[in-house]
Amino acid sequence: MNRIKVLKLGLYAVAAVILARLFFVQIIQKETWVAKAEAQHTLENTIKAKRGEIYMMDGSEPVVVVMNEKVYTVIVDPMVAEEAELKEAVFNENMKENLVAKLEEVLSDRTRRYMVVAKNVSRENALRIREAQPSGVWLQETTKRVYPEGTLAARTLGFVNADGEGQYGVEGALNAQLAGKDGLLKTVADVNQVALSIGDKNVKIPAEDGENVVLTIDRNIQAEVENILQKKMDEYGKDQASAVVMNPRTGEILAMANLPSYNPADYGNVESASLYINRVTEDPYEPASVCKAFTFATGIDLGVMTAESTYYNVDKIYIDGWPIENASKNGAGVRTMQYALNWSLNVGSIQALKWIGGDAENITEEGRKTLYDYYVNKFGLGEETGIELYEATGLIGDPVEGDGRDSLYANMTFGQNMLVTMIQVAAGYSAMINGGEYYAPTIVKGTIDTNGELVEKEKAGALRRVVSEDTSRQMREMLWGTRSSPRLLGIDQAGYFVGGKTGTAQVIRDGEYVMDESVATYVGFGGAEGEMPEYLAMVRIWKDGETTDAQKMALPVFSEISNYLIDYLKIKPKVE
Amino acid sequence: MRESSSAWVRNRNIVRHTPKTLGSVSQSVILGVLVLVVGLIYVTQGTKATSYDYELSKVENDIAKLEAEKEDLAVERARLTSIARSDSNEVAANMQVGQVAGYAE
Structure with missing residues (x-):
């Protein structure tokens, strides 16, 4: 074999090896190499959706209270x-x-x-x-939530955690609406990672930014309510307070405050996670005597009593063998229901339950069932109100099943032995005094569109009739009568119609009601004389392990809030 | 008989027809030139598109930068006009509290 032939054979062999290798790479390993090539010249980025901002109202103008800010993390090699x-x-x-x-x-x-x-x-x-x-230094861009108002309404707003998820409050409950949806950019890129328009597999799915949500809360009212709460907490030596202010004609929340507060931009820096809880909607408690108004409204609506109906009052009675006493003693004698409400007599509200059941001497099953129907199905106690926040339901005992129902319902007439949230009570009161219609409380006014304009959401309207207009009128007068009774005269500005009711709740400790701890509540409303109320406010103030009296501590908080609201809302007094 | 030969002469084809074909070298050169031209057009267009992409990328970066500046300013504005800020403002603190007057007694 000559050298040429050897060379030829050698070349053929090399060619065969190259062909075999090409076959292996291009046919057998095709997918692998295509994937590697694509990875090298394909740019794939998530287009982050911008989280929606949160606004509050400032009078009639929305103002931003939760925003986004680009910040950077510095990383070193x-x-x-x-x-x-x-x-x-x-x-x-x-x-x-x-x-x-x-x-x-x-x-x-x-x-x-x-x-x-x-x-x-x-x-x-x-x-x-x-x-x-x-x-060896590089920067990583990220987004931080910014709260220009600091701690204002923190327990209502919630916060966004390190993973970008809304937690608690509005941030948590409306997370899906605020978060938006990330987009995707997948394109051919050059060595500088600049996206190129060449290529037929480029994908660009734009991000859908989250909605900018406008709350019904007015930041001025919110700030003033928090100021008043803090001032009164300091004055009375209490360490917890909550308040909600709403428009009883629409259900719109004007303020929702919980103190102490925290800085949502530094949410990890709290002593206890309980600070994240919005006690207005998430913390069922026994509101005590403010519930007498619900019982009386039920009796009036059924036509079995009026403010002038009388009964024989005693300081203590026994139901199912359990003693039930009035907080105000020495009131024995024939008393009107207005008197019972003014002096917050438990025996008086139990008498109302007896009348509701059709027996002036005893609590009946019919009475319990009717009260349950009004409490739960009409006033919405023990049920979620539908507000756009996390809510707890509470507990209203069954009127038939179980032992000691008479005792249970006797206690429920003055707001003990039951668990409800503040928002349930405030919404129920609103229905009681606004003409008798129940509006689901709402904290969302609308959204801000791309032009920066407020787009108000459709108003839901009244959900149901709770009591008749006449009952509502009578209850307004009874609650005004309670507030304007001689012992409270002069606390409201003249020319205005302000009503309300106290509630000092005993607290259960180790399964028993104790005498050395109580929670103070006040629910009131106000407006011009002869007009429908324009605001309703509910206040709760307390300190664990101490007694807190509603008359001395919750009522003054409401009074300050009420006087502020009269001025801020520019409610004109009635001039004779 | 002798025909006039002028007619025959007049009409005779005096051009010599020979087939003209490009040689293999010329064909290759022309093909090469065509491929080069098409290639250049392709590259030119590709470069042009890429240059637009660079321009686009620069504009997008500028937009992102301006948006970031706008966001910073909006945050600053919100901080400056916040209630918390105005509460601690010296001028606001020294303002006289308004007195409500004229309520009916």
């Missing part, structure tokens, strides 16, 4: 970072509030490749770092 560059660009005076690591820590272990040294760095400082171009 200690293996390649230079000490001098780090000192100049990162570990300087401008960055001191953002640093989460010390320079010595970075330099102490040069084997590491990744170390977060600063968080929540402003865009301005991030630009300075970028311009300095220090070795």
Whole structure:
């Protein structure tokens, strides 16, 4: 065989090997190599949806109270970072509030490749770092929730956690509406990672930004209510207070306050997670004597009593063998129901239940069933109200099943032995005094469109009739009578019609009601004389382990709120 | 008889027809040139598109930068006009509290 032939054979062999390799790469391993190639020249990014902002009202104008801000995380590769560059660009005076690591820590272990040294760095400082171009330092863009109003309404607003999920309050309950939907960018890119329009597989799904939600809360009312609560808590030495202010004609919430508060931008810095709870909607409790108004409204609506109906009052009676006493003693004698409401006589509200059941001497099953129907199905106690927040239901005992129903329902006539939330009571009261129609409380006024204009949501209207207009009128007068009785005369501005009721609730400890601890509540409403009420406010103030008297501590809080609302809402007094 | 030969002469084809064909080298060169031209057009268009992409990318970056600045300013504005801020404002603190007058007695 001559050399040419050998060379030929050699070339054929090489060609065969190359062909075989090509076949292997292009046919057998096709998918693998295509995937690798695509990964090299394909840019795939998630287009982050912008989380919706939250607005409150400022009179008739929406103002933003929760926003987004671009911030940066500074990451260092200690293996390649230079000490001098780090000192100049990162570990300087401008960055001191953002640093989460010390320079010595970075330099102490040069084997590491990744170390977060600063968080929540402003865009301005991030630009300075970028311009300095220090070795082994890079920036990661992220978004931070900003609360320009600080702690205002924090327990109503909630917060956004490190994963970008809304937690508690509006942020949690409306998370789906606020979060939006991320988009996707998948495109051919060059070596500089610049997206190129060439290629037939480019995908761009735009992000759907979250909705900007406008709350019905007026930030001025909210701020003033919180100021008043704080002032009164300090004055009375109490450490917990909540309040809700609403428009009884529409169900719109004007303020929802819980103190103490916290800074939602620094939500981890709280002593207890209980601070995240919105006690107005999530914390069922026994509101006590404010419920007498519900019992009386039931009796009046059924036509079995009026404010002038009389009964023989005693200081103590026994139901199912259990003693039930009036808080105000020495009131024995024939008394009107107005008197019973004014002096918050438990025996009087039990008498109303007896009349409701059709037997002036005894509590009947019919009476219990009727009261249950009014409490639950009409006033909405023990049921979710439908407000756009997390809600607890509470507990209203069954009128038939179980032992001691008479005793249970006797207690329920004055708001004990039952669990309801403040929002349930406030919504029920609104229905009682607004002409008799129940409006589901709402905290969402609408949204802000792309032009920055407020788009109000459709008003839901009244859900149901609770009591007749006449009953509602009588209850307004009874509650005004209670508030304007001689012992309270002069606390409201003249020319206005302000009514309300106290409730001092005993507290259960270790399964028994105790005498050394109580929670104070006040529910009231106000407006011009002869007009429908324009606001309703409910206040709750207390301290664990201490007694808190509603007359002395909750009522004055309401009075200050009420007088502020009269001025702020520019309610004109009736002039004779 | 002798016909006039001028007619025959007049009409005779005096051009010599020979088939003209490109040689293989010329064909290759022309093909090469055509491929080059098409290639250049393709590359030019591709580069043009890419240059637009760069321009687009720059504009998008500018937009993002301006939006970030706008967001920063909006946050600053909200902070400056917040109730918390106005409460701690010295001028506001020194303002006289308004007195409501004229209520009916």
